[in-house]
Amino acid sequence: MTTISINQFKDYEGQSVRVGAWIANKRSSGKIAFLQLRDGSGFAQAVVVKADVAEELFTLAKGITQETSVWVTGNVKSDGGRTPLGFELEVTDLEVIAESVDYPITPKEHGTEFLMDNRHLWLRSRRQHAIMKVRNEIIRATYEFFNKEGFVKIDPPILTSSAPEGTTELFETDYFGQSAYLSQTGQLYMEAAAMALGKVFSFGPTFRAEKSKTRRHLIEFWMIEPEMAFVDHDTNLEIQEQYVSYIAQSALANCKNELELLGRDLEKLAQVQAPFPRVRYEDAIKFLKAEGFDDIEYGDDFGAPHETAIANAHDQPVFITHWPKEIKPFYMKVDPENPELVLCADLIAPEGYGEIIGGSQREDDYDRLKEEIIKEGLDETDAYDWYLELRQYGSVPHSGFGLGLERTVAWISGIEHIREAIPFPRLLNRIHP
Numbered sequence: 001m002t003t004i005s006i007n008q009f010k011d012y013e014g015q016s017v018r019v020g021a022w023i024a025n026k027r028s029s030g031k032i033a034f035l036q037l038r039d040g041s042g043f044a045q046a047v048v049v050k051a052d053v054a055e056e057l058f059t060l061a062k063g064i065t066q067e068t069s070v071w072v073t074g075n076v077k078s079d080g081g082r083t084p085l086g087f088e089l090e091v092t093d094l095e096v097i098a099e100s101v102d103y104p105i106t107p108k109e110h111g112t113e114f115l116m117d118n119r120h121l122w123l124r125s126r127r128q129h130a131i132m133k134v135r136n137e138i139i140r141a142t143y144e145f146f147n148k149e150g151f152v153k154i155d156p157p158i159l160t161s162s163a164p165e166g167t168t169e170l171f172e173t174d175y176f177g178q179s180a181y182l183s184q185t186g187q188l189y190m191e192a193a194a195m196a197l198g199k200v201f202s203f204g205p206t207f208r209a210e211k212s213k214t215r216r217h218l219i220e221f222w223m224i225e226p227e228m229a230f231v232d233h234d235t236n237l238e239i240q241e242q243y244v245s246y247i248a249q250s251a252l253a254n255c256k257n258e259l260e261l262l263g264r265d266l267e268k269l270a271q272v273q274a275p276f277p278r279v280r281y282e283d284a285i286k287f288l289k290a291e292g293f294d295d296i297e298y299g300d301d302f303g304a305p306h307e308t309a310i311a312n313a314h315d316q317p318v319f320i321t322h323w324p325k326e327i328k329p330f331y332m333k334v335d336p337e338n339p340e341l342v343l344c345a346d347l348i349a350p351e352g353y354g355e356i357i358g359g360s361q362r363e364d365d366y367d368r369l370k371e372e373i374i375k376e377g378l379d380e381t382d383a384y385d386w387y388l389e390l391r392q393y394g395s396v397p398h399s400g401f402g403l404g405l406e407r408t409v410a411w412i413s414g415i416e417h418i419r420e421a422i423p424f425p426r427l428l429n430r431i432h433p
C-alpha cells in the first residue's frame with residue numbers, strides 16, 4: 001500500500017492509497033459518513049458508505065471525534081470538481097492513531113481572545129493553513145527573486161550593541177555585565193556586508209517594544225533587508241517595485257486556492273505591477289490637507305488614516321519620497337538638491353495596510369555621517385566606530401530597504417489584523433502561547 005499525502009491525490013486517481021491525517025470535521029447520516037481529512041498538505045473529504053464497509057468500520061467513522069489522528073485507506077476518486085482539490089477518498093479502512101477528546105475549537109464561531117489563547121491549536125484551521133501557505137510562498141519567492149538578481153543572503157546578529165532606530169522601543173538584556181539589545185534592524189551590519197559582497201539581503205526576526213496596540217504592529221516580526229553597493233535612490237526604488245510585484249504575482253500564481261479561501265480580491269492583486277507611483281512627501285501633505293485632514297502638518301510622520309487616504313488615491317503601492325531630514329534616522333543621505341530633505345522612501349501598500357517598506361540611500365560621506373552621529377547624541381567612539389569606518393576604506397554610494405514580512409503577508413492575504421500573519425504573535429499584552 002502506498003502512503004501519500006492529500007496534495008498527491010491528483011497523481012493517484014483510481015488507486016488504493018493510505019493517508020495519515022486528522023479529522024477536521026465530520027457529518028454523517030444512517031447510511032454515509034463524510035470525514036473532512038487534514039494532513040498539513042491539504043484538506044480532503046473521505047466518504048464511508050455503510051453498505052460498502054464492515055459494520056465496525058462504519059460505527060467507528062460515525063463516532064469519530066474532531067482532531068482524532070487516523071490512518072485512512074481508500075480509493076482516490078474524482079469529486080466532479082466540487083472542491084479545488086478535485087478528488088476525494090472512498091474509504092475501505094480506518095485506523096485510529098490517537099483519540100482527541102473535547103477539542104476546544106469547534107466549527108462554531110469563537111472570539112478572538114479565545115482563539116489567541118489557543119493559537120497552538122487555532123493554527124490547524126483551514127484559514128490559518130491558508131495564511132501560513134501564503135506566508136511560505138512570499139518567503140520562497142523572496143529567496144528566488146534575490147538569488148535570481150545575484151544577491152547573497154547574509155545573517156546579521158540579533159544581539160547588538162547599538163540602536164539605530166532610537167532607544168524607546170528597545171529590548172535590553174544583560175550581556176555579561178554589559179548592555180545588549182535585541183536587534184530592531186540588521187541594516188548597519190548589512191551595509192558592512194554590502195561593502196564585502198556587493199548585493200546582499202537578510203531575512204530574520206526583529207524586535208520592537210511597540211507600546212501601542214494597532215492592527216499593524218507586532219513586538220517580534222520578520223524583516224527582509226536588502227542592501228546594495230553602487231546603487232542610488234532611484235535604482236533602489238526600481239528594485240523595490242520589481243520585488244514587491246514579484247511576490248504579489250508569485251502568491252497569485254501559486255496560492256490561488258488559499259487566497260480565494262481567504263476571500264482576497266484577486267483582481268486587485270493582479271494589478272500590482274511595477275512601476276509604482278512616486279509622491280514627494282510635501283505633495284502628500286498637500287494632498288492630505290486638500291482631503292480635509294487637519295491633524296497633520298509638514299514635518300509630521302503619517303498615521304494609519306493618512307497612509308490609507310494616500311493609498312486609496314492609487315491602484316498600486318505608492319512610494320512617498322524625499323522626507324524632511326529631521327523625522328528620519330541619522331544614516332539617510334541628504335538630498336543634494338535640498339539639504340532639508342533625505343533620499344528615502346516609504347512604500348505604502350494598497351487597501352489600508354500601511355507602510356510595508358522603509359528604505360533610503362545611505363550617507364556615504366565620513367565627515368557628514370560622523371556629524372550626524374554626534375548630533376543625535378549617539379556614541380561615535382564605541383557602538384558606531386565600525387560603522388563609521390566603512391566610510392574610510394573606499395566608501396561608495398549605496399542603498400537599501402527593509403520590508404516587513406507580516407505586513408506584506410496581511411496585505412497579500414487580505415486579512416484584517418497582523419496577528420494572523422505570524423504563527424505565534426507577540427503583542428503588547430501577549431507572549432503566550
Ligand code: ATP
Binds near residue numbers: 216223359
Ligand atoms: P511604522 O511607521 O508603521 O511604525 P516604521 O517606520 O517604524 O513602521 P521601519 O523602521 O521603517 O518601520 O521598518 C521597516 C518595515 O518593517 C516597515 O515598513 C514595516 O513593514 C515593518 N515593521 C516596522 N515595525 C513593525 C512592527 N512593529 N510590526 C510589524 N512590522 C513592522
Ligand code: MG
Ligand atoms: Mg514604527
Ligand code: MG
Binds near residue numbers: 346355358
Ligand atoms: Mg514609518
Ligand code: MG
Binds near residue numbers: 355357358
Ligand atoms: Mg519606516
